[in-house]
Amino acid sequence: MGKIILTGDRPTGRxxxxxxxxxxxxxxxxxxxxxxxxxxxxxxxAQALTDNIExxxxxxxxxxxxxxxxxxxxxxxxxxxxxxxxxxxxxxxLTFYYMDLVTVSRLQRNPTVKSEIQMRNFEASIPVGxxxxxxxxxxDITAFKATTVPVGEDQLPMIEQTREIVRKFNSVYDExxxxxxxxxPENQACMRLPGIDGxxxxxxxxxxxxxxxxxxxxxKKKVMGMYTDPTHIQVSDPGHIEGNTVFTYxxxxxxxxxxxxxxxxxxxxDELKAHYQRGGLGDVKxxxxxxxxxxxxxxxxxxxxxxxxxxxxxVYRILKEGSEKAREVAAQTLSEVKDxxxxxxxxxxxxxxxxxxxxxx
Ligand code: ATP
Ligand code: MG
Numbered sequence: 003m004g005k006i007i008l009t010g011d012r013p014t015g016r017x018x019x020x021x022x023x024x025x026x027x028x029x030x031x032x033x034x035x036x037x038x039x040x041x042x043x044x045x046x047x048a049q050a051l052t053d054n055i056e057x058x059x060x061x062x063x064x065x066x067x068x069x070x071x072x073x074x075x076x077x078x079x080x081x082x083x084x085x086x087x088x089x090x091x092x093x094x095x096l097t098f099y100y101m102d103l104v105t106v107s108r109l110q111r112n113p114t115v116k117s118e119i120q121m122r123n124f125e126a127s128i129p130v131g132x133x134x135x136x137x138x139x140x141x142d143i144t145a146f147k148a149t150t151v152p153v154g155e156d157q158l159p160m161i162e163q164t165r166e167i168v169r170k171f172n173s174v175y176d177e178x179x180x181x182x183x184x185x186x187p188e189n190q191a192c193m194r195l196p197g198i199d200g201x202x203x204x205x206x207x208x209x210x211x212x213x214x215x216x217x218x219x220x221x222k223k224k225v226m227g228m229y230t231d232p233t234h235i236q237v238s239d240p241g242h243i244e245g246n247t248v249f250t251y252x253x254x255x256x257x258x259x260x261x262x263x264x265x266x267x268x269x270x271x272d273e274l275k276a277h278y279q280r281g282g283l284g285d286v287k288x289x290x291x292x293x294x295x296x297x298x299x300x301x302x303x304x305x306x307x308x309x310x311x312x313x314x315x316x317v318y319r320i321l322k323e324g325s326e327k328a329r330e331v332a333a334q335t336l337s338e339v340k341d342x343x344x345x346x347x348x349x350x351x352x353x354x355x356x357x358x359x360x361x362x363x
Contacts, residue, residue: 004039007032008148008182010087012050013064015206016213017071019296023192023254024154028185030076032152041082042146042328043072045321048088049139052132053122069317071214074307079320085328086321087142092332096141096339097134103170104137104163112136114159121207140164144179145332152185155193156203176342178335191253200229200247212296214303221300225293230285237284243275248288256295264294 009025011017017026033041045068050061065086072084087093109115115136119128131138139160143151144167151161161184168179187193194203197210204211212224230248234241243249258270265287268274274291277283310317340346347353 003147005037005149006147006180007038007041007150007152008044008143008146009042009152010044010046010142011068012046012206013061013068014050014054015064015211016067016215017075018204018206018211018213019251019255019300020154020195020197020204020211021071022075022214022299023189023195024187025152026072026075026077028152028187029082032150032185033077033081038150040146040331042148042331043077043082043084044087044142044328045069045085046087046142048093049135052129052135053118053124055129065321066314066317067215069321070307070310073310073317073320074214074303076306079324083324083327084321085324089325090145090329090332092329092336093138093141093145095336096145096332097138099339099343100137100140100167100171101134103167103174108163108166109133109136112159112163114156121205136160136163137167140167143182144168145335146328147180147335148182149180150185151182154195155186158184158186171339171342175339178338178342189254191250195254196247196250198224198228198247200245214300215307216300217304218297218301221296222293225289225296226286228289228292230288234278234285238281240281241278241283241285243279248285248292249275249278251292252288252295255292255299260291260295260298263298265291 007029009029011021011025029041029043032038045065047061047065050064051058054061069084073079077084115133119125119132124132136159140163143161143164151157153161161182165181168181171179196202197204197208198212199208199210201208201210212221216224225248228247228251231242231246233239252271252274256271261268261270261274265274268277274283274288278288337346344350
């Protein structure tokens with residue numbers, strides 16, 4: 003069987019450069035690599051509602067924003083199926099059955115859920131739907147028999163949980179589900195890009211993002227205000243690279259060729275880092291360089307977005323068509339799951355026959 007990708011994003015805001023380096027850039031490469039039989043990209047609106055129940059309008063508005071970000075980054079509906087989670091009711095059914103395969107204490111131990119509960123101040127009032135979203139994520143992945151899930155590092159515990167559910171299901175019932183592999187970014191900085199405030203993760207919910215759709219002026223303002231090394235006060239002071247967000251972003255975005263174009267005094271990032279650590283290199287110069295690198299990366303994305311923004315009904319049409327296609331695939335898996343679980347009463351002639359025999363007919 004060919005390899006299949008499933009991945010996605012929550013429509014809780016426009017997509018940011020953390021998504022780009024953590025997953026989006028890779029997805030486009032994989033989509034175009036020809037190595038995958040199918041690519042499914044999901045807008046996880048039902049998951050977004052689990053912690054935005056007071057805010058349905060936010061989720062609703064951001065569906066088209068996320069879709070525009072996808073298209074402008076190069077996800078191509080002719081090669082990838084772009085769909086909306088809530089439009090596939092089969093995913094809810096799978097989730098419900100998988101719930102029997104997971105314990106409450108296992109969910110409580112999930113480190114991503116733990117830190118997200120903390121981040122959202124949910125401690126005493128966790129919605130059950132939010133608490134169980136790793137199970138629903140397992141349904142999303144397995145419904146498409148995904149072999150490969152390209153995501154950022156925060157998703158590792160989710161994929162592990164999915165793998166456990168698959169193993170349990172296949173051993174209790176029948177070999178129906180496929181155990182997915184996670185595909186993390188190669189570069190450490192891309193696994194979990196920090197926010198512009200230096201916080202551990204750039205996240206829509208934390209408001210510390212550079213969005214793919216930000217204007218060049220907005221990006222420049224954010225870059226110039228970015229968190230660096232608080233001990234680097236005078237230009238002549240030696241500076242630190244670790245925990246210095248500007249350098250982390252350079253690790254994620256910059257290539258040697260950028261130096262030729264924007265900072266020819268250095269030939270690569272190692273030289274720039276060494277100078278900063280020695281002292282004598284000011285933050286403003288490094289930030290200006292980062293801004294040029296980001297601008298070069300984001301400009302073509304912005305330009306493509308402008309084109310797609312001209313025909314919003316077409317974006318919805320793409321999502322509708324993708325959702326219909328995705329639903330067919332999920333329905334097929336659900337039917338296999340129900341067969342394996344023996345809850346296929348009306349299509350099981352053997353069952354009807356043996357029950358009849360029991361009553362002597
Ligand atoms: P929310 O705050 O609503 O959870 P988010 O910014 O965390 O939003 P998600 O939609 O949860 O975004 O994540 C979508 C994908 O992007 C996941 O694969 C996730 O690992 C990846 N991702 C999100 N933020 C980052 C980041 N800062 N660095 C690398 N990858 C990221
Ligand atoms: Mg998230």
